[in-house]
Amino acid sequence: MPGTGVYRVSRDSRSNELVRIAVRLLASYRQYLPPDHDEEAGYLYQVADGTQVGDVLAALPIPPGGFHTFLVNGRHAARDQVLQEGDLLSVFPAAGGG
Amino acid sequence: MHGWHGRILRVNLTTGAIREETFSEEEAHKYFGGRGLAIKVLLDGMDPAADPLSPENLLVMATGPLTSTPAPTGNRYMVVTKSPLTSALSNSNSGGVFPTMMKRSGYDLFVFEGAAGKPVYLYVDERKAELRDASHLWGLDTHQTEDTVRGETAEDVSVACIGPAGENLALIAAIINDKHRAAARSGVGAVMGSKNLKAVAVRGDLRPELYDEKAMRGVIREANRQLAADIRAGSTMRIYGTSYVPDVTNEAGVFPTFNFQYGQFEGTPRINGPTLKEHFLVRHGGCYGCPLACARITEVRGEIWGEKYAGAGEGPEYETIGSLGSACGVDNMAAIAKANYLCNELGLDTISTGLTIACAMEMYTKGIVGEEQIGQPLPFGDADGMIAMIRAAARREGFGDEIAQGSWRLASSYGHPEMSITAKKLEFPSYDARGLKGMGLLYATSNIGASHMAGDTAYTELFGVGKKIDGLTYEGKAELTKHFQEIFAIIDAAGLCVFVAVRYTLDTAHGYIPTRVTEMINHATGTQFTPDTLLEAAERVYNLERLFLVKAGFTRADDTLAQRMFEPMPAGPLQGETFDLDRVLDDYYIARGWDANGIPTRQRLEKLGIAHYA
Numbered sequence: 034m035p036g037t038g039v040y041r042v043s044r045d046s047r048s049n050e051l052v053r054i055a056v057r058l059l060a061s062y063r064q065y066l067p068p069d070h071d072e073e074a075g076y077l078y079q080v081a082d083g084t085q086v087g088d089v090l091a092a093l094p095i096p097p098g099g100f101h102t103f104l105v106n107g108r109h110a111a112r113d114q115v116l117q118e119g120d121l122l123s124v125f126p127a128a129g130g131g
Numbered sequence: 132m133h134g135w136h137g138r139i140l141r142v143n144l145t146t147g148a149i150r151e152e153t154f155s156e157e158e159a160h161k162y163f164g165g166r167g168l169a170i171k172v173l174l175d176g177m178d179p180a181a182d183p184l185s186p187e188n189l190l191v192m193a194t195g196p197l198t199s200t201p202a203p204t205g206n207r208y209m210v211v212t213k214s215p216l217t218s219a220l221s222n223s224n225s226g227g228v229f230p231t232m233m234k235r236s237g238y239d240l241f242v243f244e245g246a247a248g249k250p251v252y253l254y255v256d257e258r259k260a261e262l263r264d265a266s267h268l269w270g271l272d273t274h275q276t277e278d279t280v281r282g283e284t285a286e287d288v289s290v291a292c293i294g295p296a297g298e299n300l301a302l303i304a305a306i307i308n309d310k311h312r313a314a315a316r317s318g319v320g321a322v323m324g325s326k327n328l329k330a331v332a333v334r335g336d337l338r339p340e341l342y343d344e345k346a347m348r349g350v351i352r353e354a355n356r357q358l359a360a361d362i363r364a365g366s367t368m369r370i371y372g373t374s375y376v377p378d379v380t381n382e383a384g385v386f387p388t389f390n391f392q393y394g395q396f397e398g399t400p401r402i403n404g405p406t407l408k409e410h411f412l413v414r415h416g417g418c419y420g421c422p423l424a425c426a427r428i429t430e431v432r433g434e435i436w437g438e439k440y441a442g443a444g445e446g447p448e449y450e451t452i453g454s455l456g457s458a459c460g461v462d463n464m465a466a467i468a469k470a471n472y473l474c475n476e477l478g479l480d481t482i483s484t485g486l487t488i489a490c491a492m493e494m495y496t497k498g499i500v501g502e503e504q505i506g507q508p509l510p511f512g513d514a515d516g517m518i519a520m521i522r523a524a525a526r527r528e529g530f531g532d533e534i535a536q537g538s539w540r541l542a543s544s545y546g547h548p549e550m551s552i553t554a555k556k557l558e559f560p561s562y563d564a565r566g567l568k569g570m571g572l573l574y575a576t577s578n579i580g581a582s583h584m585a586g587d588t589a590y591t592e593l594f595g596v597g598k599k600i601d602g603l604t605y606e607g608k609a610e611l612t613k614h615f616q617e618i619f620a621i622i623d624a625a626g627l628c629v630f631v632a633v634r635y636t637l638d639t640a641h642g643y644i645p646t647r648v649t650e651m652i653n654h655a656t657g658t659q660f661t662p663d664t665l666l667e668a669a670e671r672v673y674n675l676e677r678l679f680l681v682k683a684g685f686t687r688a689d690d691t692l693a694q695r696m697f698e699p700m701p702a703g704p705l706q707g708e709t710f711d712l713d714r715v716l717d718d719y720y721i722a723r724g725w726d727a728n729g730i731p732t733r734q735r736l737e738k739l740g741i742a743h744y745a
Binding site for chain 2: 038047057060061063064071100101102104106107108109123125126127128129130131
């Protein structure tokens with residue numbers, strides 16, 4: 034596997050050069066979840082070392098140009114934050130409160 | 132006058148006298164909107180130190196200049212009074228159909244003074260107002276009350292009323308309109324009960340002329356076009372209503388769990404939007420003329436979920452899922468929906484009710500109260516115990532009498548006020564302040580206590596509407612919270628709903644600037660507000676409300692949070708996080724032009740033209 038890019042992977046796949054992250058799509062973005070996603074774990078990606086949040090957002094099956102809000106490990110993050118092994122990226126549309 | 136009738140209906144319940152009063156265009160602009168006129172009525176007409184459940188308290192129902200207009204979500208009203216739960220101000224807001232019909236009955240505001248000797252209800256039909264005997268309604272729930280009043284008046288009336296909780300002066304009682312909508316917070320239902328006022332029924336088609344309806348429709352078209360595009364793109368609010376929020380708050384670790392002991396709930400997937408949609412949703416509903424229709428009309432089918440949970444109604448909304456769900460450790464959506472239906476029928480605020488029961492559950496779990504006081508076990512997660520407590524609270528039977536007092540009185544009476552998750556004795560909405568510093572500052576400083584509706588900074592600190600900012604930083608939060616308090620005052624005062632107004636009538640991309648809402652107000656009323664002068668009008672309203680608190684005896688010491696917020700979050704993404712109020716409170720007072728005790732300075736009041744109220 035090359036050293037750049039964002040790849041959807043299975044739970045068991047492993048690569049030393051790649052960083053493994055989980056992605057959760059929330060709220061109306063649930064409609065874009067792949068049918069085999071794991072509700073608890075999210076669905077898994079392997080990304081090249083140095084991959085930023087924005088790179089993954091661009092690769093996700095969500096509408097481009099939307100007003101995406103995202104958290105990394107439940108916390109506020111910048112679009113250029115570099116993802117680390119085991120990070121959880123949560124993405125949802127900016128919709129408002131309750 | 133445009134956008135306004137310029138008429139207040141003043142009802143003296145002690146004497147039965149009903150009279151019309153007028154207000155001037157100048158007053159409606161200076162004391163902006165329904166919320167502004169209402170606080171003026173209170174400051175002019177009562178002693179803020181009065182006992183809230185005495186006849187001296189005034190109860191104001193106020194529509195805004197955009198209520199009943201074609202403005203998207205121009206369908207809200209405010210209930211403004213002195214709160215029996217907090218002794219501070221009540222500023223409860225509700226939608227549905229009642230606010231529109233109230234305005235069309237020919238009045239902008241209703242003011243109730245005194246107390247009736249026996250139960251009455253007010254019926255207003257196009258400026259014909261009468262008090263009617265309500266003895267036969269006393270004891271009925273809100274649905275029975277509405278149906279009975281409709282039968283006695285007209286098919287097309289809209290009704291706001293109290294249930295048994297308000298009659299029994301439960302301090303967490305709501306005023307319910309159109310059966311499923313609530314002006315819920317801080318015990319406004321008990322004020323109605325103390326006045327022996329069971330219901331208000333309105334009908335009519337009197338609409339104030341608009342200053343420039345054509346121009347107004349142009350602005351509305353623009354807002355609606357944007358809204359329609361969002362709906363087509365799969366609007367979250369359309370698909371799930373507010374029930375989508377648990378997934379987000381749980382992810383961020385701010386979802387109240389076990390009475391705010393934790394910020395993540397293991398049972399969240401069972402009480403979230405997809406669960407509600409898949410198993411309970413009948414159809415979408417909405418307030419009068421709303422293009423968004425975020426309400427969920429739901430049903431719990433007894434044959435599937437158990438007869439004890441069977442029922443139908445609206446909701447639960449996010450706040451109810453938090454307070455009657457995760458805060459109580461309840462992961463059963465059927466039970467939460469049933470609890471929600473019961474609160475609406477009995478006339479209880481779901482937030483304060485849920486968090487008071489959660490407080491009791493914590494006290495039970497920690498051995499502070501036992502079965503001998505409660506009459507049954509009440510551990511976290513006990514959905515049936517929760518439902519039993521709701522019924523008992525409305526009737527003030529057994530331990531329900533203690534639940535009916537709200538969590539602060541309950542916890543304090545057993546020597547554990549730290550288990551009451553309140554600010555100014557009002558229970559928190561479902562956002563943990565430790566993870567959202569603007570929200571924490573809002574809860575601490577709000578003139579009504581902990582309410583998200585007083586300036587929901589989670590829009591930017593969590594949801595990222597317009598711009599996503601970090602909820603965990605303190606920098607700039609003093610100014611942010613002040614700004615949101617003013618923005619929400621504008622929306623309230625105008626008679627709009629926050630959900631649509633924030634997204635479609637503000638310029639969120641440039642810092643929540645009230646662009647379209649200013650234009651709508653100007654076109655409706657003939658004012659010449661700019662976004663800046665409208666914000667200043669909102670600041671005037673906010674300071675008047677603060678003066679009410681100052682006169683009621685509130686000080687800096689009251690601008691604080693539940694003790695738990697100052698202790699570290701034990702787990703989750705916010706592990707170790709606390710709320711450091713000292714880092715922001717002085718900055719907030721400075722931003723407001725208030726002194727170090729939180730009292731508006733003469734200088735600021737003069738600038739706002741209200742120094743005579745100091």
